[in-house]
Amino acid sequence: MQFELWQLFVVGVMYLGLLFIIATATDRGWIPESLASHPLVYTLSLGVYATSWSFYGSVGFAQKEGYNFLTIYLGTTLAFVASPILLRPILKITETYRLASLADLFAFRYHSQLAGVLVTLLVLTGTLPYMSLQIEAVTHTLQIMTNETEQHLIALMFCITVGLFSILFGTRHISLREKHRGLVVAIAFESLVKLITLLLVGLFAVFGIFGGFGELNRYLQQHPEANAALFAPVTEGPWATLMLLSFAAAFLLPRQFHMIFVESIKPKNIETASWAFPLFLLLLNLSIPPILWAGQSMQLTIPADFFVLGITLDSGSSVLPILTFMGGLSAASAMIIVSTLALASMCMNNFVLPASFPPKLSRGASMYEWLLWGRRFVIMSIVGIGYLFYLVQDQNPGLAGLGLISFVAVAQCLPGVVGLLYWPRANKKGFIAGLVVGATIWGFTLFVPLFERAGIIETPYFTIPELAMSTTDAALWSLVLNSLTFVIVSLLSRQSLDEREVAEACSRESFLIPRGEVKAISIAEFEQQLSSIVGNDIAHNEVDRAMADLGLVPGEVAQPVRPGGAGTVPHDRQRAPANRSRNPVRARRYYPVRR
Amino acid sequence: MSLLSSDLRPTEITIVVVLIASLILLPPLLHLWFAIDSPWYLPYLVWFGIILLSYYLQRLLRKNAI
Numbered sequence: 001m002q003f004e005l006w007q008l009f010v011v012g013v014m015y016l017g018l019l020f021i022i023a024t025a026t027d028r029g030w031i032p033e034s035l036a037s038h039p040l041v042y043t044l045s046l047g048v049y050a051t052s053w054s055f056y057g058s059v060g061f062a063q064k065e066g067y068n069f070l071t072i073y074l075g076t077t078l079a080f081v082a083s084p085i086l087l088r089p090i091l092k093i094t095e096t097y098r099l100a101s102l103a104d105l106f107a108f109r110y111h112s113q114l115a116g117v118l119v120t121l122l123v124l125t126g127t128l129p130y131m132s133l134q135i136e137a138v139t140h141t142l143q144i145m146t147n148e149t150e151q152h153l154i155a156l157m158f159c160i161t162v163g164l165f166s167i168l169f170g171t172r173h174i175s176l177r178e179k180h181r182g183l184v185v186a187i188a189f190e191s192l193v194k195l196i197t198l199l200l201v202g203l204f205a206v207f208g209i210f211g212g213f214g215e216l217n218r219y220l221q222q223h224p225e226a227n228a229a230l231f232a233p234v235t236e237g238p239w240a241t242l243m244l245l246s247f248a249a250a251f252l253l254p255r256q257f258h259m260i261f262v263e264s265i266k267p268k269n270i271e272t273a274s275w276a277f278p279l280f281l282l283l284l285n286l287s288i289p290p291i292l293w294a295g296q297s298m299q300l301t302i303p304a305d306f307f308v309l310g311i312t313l314d315s316g317s318s319v320l321p322i323l324t325f326m327g328g329l330s331a332a333s334a335m336i337i338v339s340t341l342a343l344a345s346m347c348m349n350n351f352v353l354p355a356s357f358p359p360k361l362s363r364g365a366s367m368y369e370w371l372l373w374g375r376r377f378v379i380m381s382i383v384g385i386g387y388l389f390y391l392v393q394d395q396n397p398g399l400a401g402l403g404l405i406s407f408v409a410v411a412q413c414l415p416g417v418v419g420l421l422y423w424p425r426a427n428k429k430g431f432i433a434g435l436v437v438g439a440t441i442w443g444f445t446l447f448v449p450l451f452e453r454a455g456i457i458e459t460p461y462f463t464i465p466e467l468a469m470s471t472t473d474a475a476l477w478s479l480v481l482n483s484l485t486f487v488i489v490s491l492l493s494r495q496s497l498d499e500r501e502v503a504e505a506c507s508r509e510s511f512l513i514p515r516g517e518v519k520a521i522s523i524a525e526f527e528q529q530l531s532s533i534v535g536n537d538i539a540h541n542e543v544d545r546a547m548a549d550l551g552l553v554p555g556e557v558a559q560p561v562r563p564g565g566a567g568t569v570p571h572d573r574q575r576a577p578a579n580r581s582r583n584p585v586r587a588r589r590y591y592p593v594r595r
Numbered sequence: 596m597s598l599l600s601s602d603l604r605p606t607e608i609t610i611v612v613v614l615i616a617s618l619i620l621l622p623p624l625l626h627l628w629f630a631i632d633s634p635w636y637l638p639y640l641v642w643f644g645i646i647l648l649s650y651y652l653q654r655l656l657r658k659n660a661i
Binding site (some may be wrong): 067070071074078080081082084220221227228230231232234235239240243271272275278279282285286289381442 | 606608609610611612613616617620621622625629630631632633635638639642643645646647648649650652653657
């Protein structure tokens with residue numbers, strides 16, 4: 001079945017327009033607030049993780065690497081399982097200190113503008129292959145559906161359209177830290193479209209191509225190699241490295257960081273997302289093996305990366321291919337829109353504002369208008385660079401290959417996150433040195449070879465055969481050397497006082513026990529020390545007020561006694577009745593009381 | 596019967612669950628789940644089991660937080 005290019009263009013613009021209407025309706029309050037802040041909407045909005053790599057490329061990845069393709073989602077699952085000790089502390093830090101991006105987070109923790117600039121540069125560069133992947137997927141889809149040969153023109157049209165929608169979505173508010181409720185609901189909607197479409201294509205593969213699950217099982221019995229081809233690469237392949245990469249990508253990719261932390265409306269929503277988001281990913285991937293086998297059984301001549309679309313074109317109906325096209329467009333456009341918004345925020349804070357602030361404005365010109373136009377310009381520039389990158393990638397390593405290159409880039413921030421949450425001694429010199437080492441290895445082993453393969457650079461500096469290695473080897477080496485440098489330099493250098501204070505504040509949000517020594521072991525001692533600073537009366541009043549807030553009776557709590565020892569009573573007996581703890585665990589804690 | 600005692604602190608429960616999930620997903624248990632003659636949906640069942648574990652963890656943490 002063939003379509004006209006203009007038909008698909010109209011469908012695409014109408015679909016993006018629908019997303020924009022949903023966003024506007026939410027922002028104007030036409031969609032209830034309870035829906036916009038619902039945990040399931042938040043969870044679905046995290047589905048921006050699944051781009052056209054997931055939508056189209058998973059089938060191709062499964063054909064090449066078998067069930068290794070699941071690692072891209074299993075690592076993410078692990079990151080969300082670990083959310084109480086990983087995502088929630090970061091969410092708390094970003095909320096408390098109003099940090100708008102990954103670069104802001106590192107600039108804050110390591111007390112260094114340079115750290116923010118380097119992270120922005122790495123993440124921006126690292127996102128280019130991913131953006132190019134989206135453009136490639138949409139262009140190739142349109143080519144398959146229309147037989148159109150003007151590949152670069154299609155790509156340009158797509159980039160201009162998505163760039164304009166990115167501006168519409170992301171520059172309606174002045175503040176970079178302001179929540180875009182409309183964006184969250186629109187992205188949640190597009191995740192739902194992706195999920196439903198992929199499930200429908202999966203059902204079509206099982207019932208439309210094979211004739212039911214029984215027939216599918218019969219096919220697998222007749223072709224045992226089809227099933228074996230999925231399992232065999234797992235025990236031989238780089239499973240653990242891929243898991244580590246997707247673990248990092250789950251929250252370090254700019255779009256993920258933006259949706260998880262910056263656009264989080266209710267912090268408690270992350271509790272639901274910790275199991276519901278992996279469930280979303282599981283459902284999204286359930287159709288992949290049947291679609292792969294359907295494509296193989298039909299002996300499709302297109303690359304396996306596009307079997308999702310290929311099998312629907314033989315359905316005899318125009319509805320399923322159009323739906324599939326919308327699902328793929330949805331996946332690609334959402335990635336570009338959210339990534340450019342997140343990257344624009346990082347570029348504004350770390351490049352544009354430090355370089356041009358205060359702006360030289362003409363009389364009567366608004367600084368806020370200047371900021372908005374600056375952000376619009378940055379968004380269009382990022383999409384433009386993404387398009388240029390796509391143009392030079394004629395010999396690209398496939399959808400999954402390009403995606404993995406981006407994963408390795410953002411994974412270089414992983415040691416910094418560990419330092420942020422769990423190693424207060426980590427310092428900016430260590431972080432910057434580690435990041436430079438990791439980014440350099442990534443650049444020379446993965447990023448620069450893309451240009452070399454495209455025939456753009458041929459200098460001897462960039463064609464060192466010893467540096468050519470697989471994505472997973474490059475990931476491993478860059479991460480190991482990055483971490484080692486980070487640790488060694490941090491141990492050999494000192495933190496500034498300011499940095500130490502921020503490091504302590506960040507690690508307080510993790511589960512680490514705060515460092516330091518006990519200065520007061522009783523209420524009386526505490527009051528005495530406080531009074532030396534604020535005076536006796538204020539100290540006494542503040543201590544009484546704090547005890548009242550805690551539901552403790554002033555005068556009863558005093559001498560330190562070993563927990564559970566003589567002279568102690570259960571904490572809940574000391575509380576005023578109205579404040580009695582309902583938590584059985586808390587109620588069992590003992591607090592000392594003078595008898 | 597509760598799999599994890601509620602006497603454990605939330606962070607301890609989380610670490611235990613993450614370790615269990617990692618153990619299931621990382622070698623050497625992979626050889627069990629990904630044997631060549633396994634049914635095609637087995638990896639998805641293992642994955643679903645981990646999601647259930649995560650759901651259980653959240654319920655436990657919510658109970659402890661009340």
